[in-house]
Amino acid sequence: MKKYNSIAIVGTQWGDEGKGKITNYFASRADYVVRYQGGGNAGHSIIYNNERFGLHLLPSGIFNTNVKNVLSNGVVIDLKGLLNEIEGLKKAGIVDISLFISDRAHIVFPYHKEIDALQEENRKSTIGTTKQGIGPAYTDKVARIGIRIIDLYDDDYLKEKLQENIEEKNRIFKAMKIDKKIDFEETYKFALEAREKIKHYVVDSSLLVFKALEKRKKVLFEGAQGILLCLDHGTYPFVTSSSPTSSSIPLNVGIPSYSISQTIGVTKAYVTRVGKGAFPTEFENEISKKIREVGKEYGTTTGRARRIGWFDVTLIKHAKRVSGLTGISITLLDVLTGIKELKIGINYTIGEHILESIPASERIYNDVKVNYVILPGWNENISKVKSFYDLPKNAKKYLEAIENYTGVPVVQFSVGPKKEQTINIENIW
Numbered sequence: 001m002k003k004y005n006s007i008a009i010v011g012t013q014w015g016d017e018g019k020g021k022i023t024n025y026f027a028s029r030a031d032y033v034v035r036y037q038g039g040g041n042a043g044h045s046i047i048y049n050n051e052r053f054g055l056h057l058l059p060s061g062i063f064n065t066n067v068k069n070v071l072s073n074g075v076v077i078d079l080k081g082l083l084n085e086i087e088g089l090k091k092a093g094i095v096d097i098s099l100f101i102s103d104r105a106h107i108v109f110p111y112h113k114e115i116d117a118l119q120e121e122n123r124k125s126t127i128g129t130t131k132q133g134i135g136p137a138y139t140d141k142v143a144r145i146g147i148r149i150i151d152l153y154d155d156d157y158l159k160e161k162l163q164e165n166i167e168e169k170n171r172i173f174k175a176m177k178i179d180k181k182i183d184f185e186e187t188y189k190f191a192l193e194a195r196e197k198i199k200h201y202v203v204d205s206s207l208l209v210f211k212a213l214e215k216r217k218k219v220l221f222e223g224a225q226g227i228l229l230c231l232d233h234g235t236y237p238f239v240t241s242s243s244p245t246s247s248s249i250p251l252n253v254g255i256p257s258y259s260i261s262q263t264i265g266v267t268k269a270y271v272t273r274v275g276k277g278a279f280p281t282e283f284e285n286e287i288s289k290k291i292r293e294v295g296k297e298y299g300t301t302t303g304r305a306r307r308i309g310w311f312d313v314t315l316i317k318h319a320k321r322v323s324g325l326t327g328i329s330i331t332l333l334d335v336l337t338g339i340k341e342l343k344i345g346i347n348y349t350i351g352e353h354i355l356e357s358i359p360a361s362e363r364i365y366n367d368v369k370v371n372y373v374i375l376p377g378w379n380e381n382i383s384k385v386k387s388f389y390d391l392p393k394n395a396k397k398y399l400e401a402i403e404n405y406t407g408v409p410v411v412q413f414s415v416g417p418k419k420e421q422t423i424n425i426e427n428i429w
């Protein structure tokens with residue numbers, strides 16, 4: 001028997017794989033839902049009581065009062081964004097939220113967002129960030145000048161650190177001849193207001209989650225973004241500033257390395273990417289346009305149209321290695337209905353060489369050639385199927401091909417946004 005009763009939900013591609021829906025699916029059976037990295041750059045909508053809520057920071061279990069929702073030390077917290085999300089829930093009558101915020105989590109201040117936007121504007125080659133201040137906030141953390149949640153409650157320290165930070169940013173603006181000045185008083189006043197509103201949520205979340213694991217509570221770790229956006233194992237520099245891998249969970253939550261019992265990789269039936277960066281299976285034609293429209297492939301945080309590509313086996317093999325997948329959950333399978341031929345990229349070559357992994361260099365990655373297999377599509381409406389066996393023959397073959405090429409069992413698939421449209425092939429949790 002596994003020591004702990006936990007599950008990690010990670011995205012295996014470049015984000016937007018439909019993790020929100022899958023996390024929500026499992027969240028209803030969890031005791032704890034823990035967000036472990038990223039911040040307001042994530043985004044998914046959840047339908048609750050027929051109303052659509054856009055969540056960026058709050059964990060997906062927030063609609064369920066039986067679930068304890070945790071923002072761990074690895075998350076960067078935009079206080080304004082967080083308070084807006086809580087306010088939105090309250091307006092909809094969801095007052096009784098069960099939220100725990102790590103005292104060690106770093107804060108995203110409004111100036112981090114401004115710097116994010118300015119850096120993007122001034123880059124020769126933009127990254128295409130969400131401008132949510134993620135990079136600048138993690139930069140301050142690594143530079144050891146960041147301000148953490150706990151610091152909000154130490155008046156002298158907060159004043160000193162915030163002043164020091166703001167003076168430094170203003171000096172940089174001046175040196176760069178950027179016409180911008182951050183106002184200390186305004187930022188400080190906001191911090192004081194925000195700390196009152198969140199004070200009853202603040203805890204040592206490492207201890208909280210560890211105790212829950214030890215009691216064999218069901219703990220769900222909710223990843224944001226996708227493995228290919230990992231700061232270390234993604235397509236650097238077109239990545240985010242944290243690690244969405246399940247390997248990062250122990251550090252980002254403050255729990256033992258053996259805490260993750262299983263990792264489900266949420267994987268789109270095709271691939272999408274927002275922002276810049278290499279994308280070997282990308283294509284643009286009538287089929288990609290159809291996929292974009294049917295799959296509503298526009299960003300939740302930024303509204304940007306997503307780039308579209310065929311299923312890419314190498315991405316999943318990479319995710320399997322760096323993040324340890326025990327199964328994959330295929331999302332948006334229904335979006336492929338009506339496409340005559342479906343391509344699956346099975347490997348990459350450079351010249352004569354078949355690559356065993358994704359090249360570290362973005363420039364080399366841009367030049368790989370993809371080898372495809374072509375599978376026949378299906379026309380039958382699959383949105384009401386209740387099991388794998390109900391799927392048309394070609395849809396079954398498509399899933400089997402994914403499983404065979406990636407070497408990871410397909411344990412679940414979904415054919416629509418509703419909960420009953422997520423179908424288990426294996427009993428997971």
Ligand code: IMP
Pocket residue numbers: 014015016041042043127128129130131132133134135224225229238239240241274275276
């Ligand atoms: P940042 O995380 O805002 O710094 O953006 C860095 C890169 O990650 C950009 O290419 C973003 O488009 C991408 N990114 C960040 N969050 C998400 C997400 O939730 N889904 C998809 N892409 C994301």
